[in-house]
Amino acid sequence: MIRIGTSGWRYPEWRDGFYRNVPQRRWLSHLASHVGTIEINSSFYRLQPPSNYRKWYAETPADFVFSVKGPKLITHLKRLRHVEEPLKTFLDSLALGPKQGPIIWQLPPTLRFDHALLQDFLATLPPGRHAVEPRHESFRTNAYFDLLHAHNVAHVISDAPTFPCIEAVTADFAYIRLHGHDELYISSYDDRQLDKWAQQIRDWDRDTYVYFDNTMKGAAPGNARTLAQRLGMPLTSHT
Template sequence: MIRIGTSGWRYPEWRDGFYREIPQRRWLSHLAAHVTTIEINGSFYRLQPPANYRKWAAETPPGFTFAVKGPKLITHVKRLRDIADPLKTFLGSLALGPKQGPIIWQLPPTLRFEPAVLKDFLSTLPPGRHALEPRHESFRADAYFDLLHTHNVAHVVSDAPTFPCIEAATADFAYIRLHGHDELYISSYDDEQLDEWAQKIRDWNRDTYVYFDNTMKGAAPYNAQGLARRLGVPLASHT
């Protein structure tokens, strides 16, 4: 199972390109007709009411999947410590039903790998698919990979010019975020780069979620479709 999509969908920059002649109220359904998954980013910045998740689920086709970014209150403010209460509140807000995919936890670039802290955090997570995106070089460590493997949490393989790209498969699924190789959130991936990522995904040989986050100039949906074609996976969800 390989699902490929974009990180978010509310981008005015796409108005004259991918969303040309599409009213804003239909942006989500339009994108969901061309990819099989989308990463919800709004949950990172503030708690979303269950009604929002139900609305988004209703606007997407059967078989569609959302990944949900965990709140920055947990990752950036509390920095993975003493998070039982906000975690319970966040999990209680989710209302995607069968369209619920992985939860991604994006760490701040100043957060170093501390084995005890990470172990406690991973032990607190409920069952389900979780992925962790560290942005500090100290996470390039066997002890980190071992912790994720023990808890079946995927290390997020991130491609960006401003933080390390650490390639490791640590769970029964893989999670990739492509932020733009040369310019963060901007650069489009060329044919050679898409070929390389397609081969890496084949080599990992496991369920994989891929999100293009190079959104600022509108490359993300087109890159997502290009990678999907290379891997022979559907360009849209189906029952």
């Protein structure tokens, strides 16, 4: 199972390109008709009410999957410490049912690898698919990889010019975020780069989630569709 999509969908920069002639109220359903998954980013900034998740569920195809970004209250403000209460509040808000995919925990760039801290955090997570995106070079260590492997938590392989790209698969699924190789959140991926990622995904031979986060100039939807084509997936998977 390979799911390829974008990080978010509410981008005014896409209005004159991918969303041309599409009213804003239909942006989600339009994008979901072209990709198999979307990463929900708004949950990182503020707690979303269950009604939002139910609305997004209703606007997407039956076989669609959302990944959900964990709150920055947990990752950036509390920095993974004493998170039981906000974690429960966040998990109770989710109302995606069978469309619930992995939860991604994006760590702040100033957070260094701390084995005990991360072990305690992983132990609090409920069953299901979780992925951790570190942004500090100190996570490039077997101690980190082994810890994720023990909990079947995916390391997020991030491609970006401003934080480390640590390529490691630590779970029974892989999780990739492509933020723009040359310019963060901006640059498009060329044929050579997409060929590389397509081959890497084939080599892993496991469930894989891929999210293009190069959204600021509208490259993400096209890159997602092209990578899907490289992997022999239909350009438009829903009708």
